[in-house]
Amino acid sequence: MKNSIEKRFWSKVKTGRLDDCWLWKGAKTSNGYGSIHVERHAVRAHRLAFELTFGAIPVGSFVCHSCDVRLCCNPLHIFLGSAKDNTRDMVAKGRSLRGRMMEKRRGERNPRAKLNQIQVEKMRARFAKGGITKTELARRYGISESQVRGIINQKNWKVIPAIWWPGRALALARLRKRLHQVFPGVK
């Protein structure tokens, strides 16, 4: 039963590399999320992507996108957060009016509003490789040096654990294996 849901689900997702956003090709909700019917219930596609990959979503948890792409079903771009995370995330990304006002007042934009998680991960990986200064990274990404420091030290990104949570390697391996089973085309 679950296997057939998985097959049906992943056949409606344009999968790609693990870094890419995997866009939903099926039905959409009026506010731009993917939607699929499971046992006659309409379920949001990104929530199902999370459940099929990592297991049940605890009651009261919000399922958020680190990439800010509502149609994205890449399980690695989806993380669990509290209502507070969800609001904080929205504010940080400037989607809410209050967020936009706060951003205007602050003068300096929140780095989270400028960089997506993939860029952050790439920046960290690049820095870890060595041979590049934080000043140079700041110049390349168009943010301040203190923001680069915060990102490298992971201070500014604590509310978005989707890329750097402790079990990431395990989850990645599990995700690859499962996707190969239900959807052999995935690289």
Ligand SMILES: [Zn+2]
């Ligand atoms: Zn994405």
